[in-house]
Amino acid sequence: SAVISQKPSRDICQRGTSLTIQCQVDSQVTMMFWYRQQPGQSLTLIATANQGSEATYESGFVIDKFPISRPNLTFSTLTVSNMSPEDSSIYLCSVANYRLNTEAFFGQGTRLTVV
């Protein structure tokens, strides 16, 4: 199993500013994923972050808006840039090694409100 610490747990931000969300894992993992969960909705994959390479973004998400860092096998950050109220969501970090244990583990999420 993997224990994920995600910070901050919540924040209220002014529009036009940026917020960086941190994800720390208690073990080395190859694959890390960032999801967005808009109010009352499902989880949408933003990007896949592998250590040592550029993140791979899903359709509708771009690096300029959601830059991701993955400096090592236990840590990643997601930045939400130039925020607008539409960015108000829960952002979740996830790790998985489906070949080993076919299970994804999730952080507790960051509730972001943009005013």
Next chain:
Amino acid sequence: AQTVTQSQPEMSVQEAETVTLSCTYDTSESDYYLFWYKQPPSRQMILVIRQEAYKQQNATENRFSVNFQKAAKSFSLKISDSQLGDAAMYFCALYGGATNKLIFGTGTLLAVQP
């Protein structure tokens, strides 16, 4: 493309009764896994049960079991002896080995009535 569909936005069950949550999916892959995740108000995603597509036997975890119909691409979750703590949002999810992504359905909000 992979898709996951949950047609029941909300369900309700009496405590101690049984409820079934529906999920259908579509994938062109032969190597895939299916999951049910529970998300209580705390937001923490909790794995309820998983099923490997190559296994014919339906997965079971205590009060939770699935009905996996591979040909019909159906993956329903049965919760027996429902408890108040089962109240949560339930997401069906699909992982494809080739795409290496976990895709979620829209969720079913389960209420448990005392």
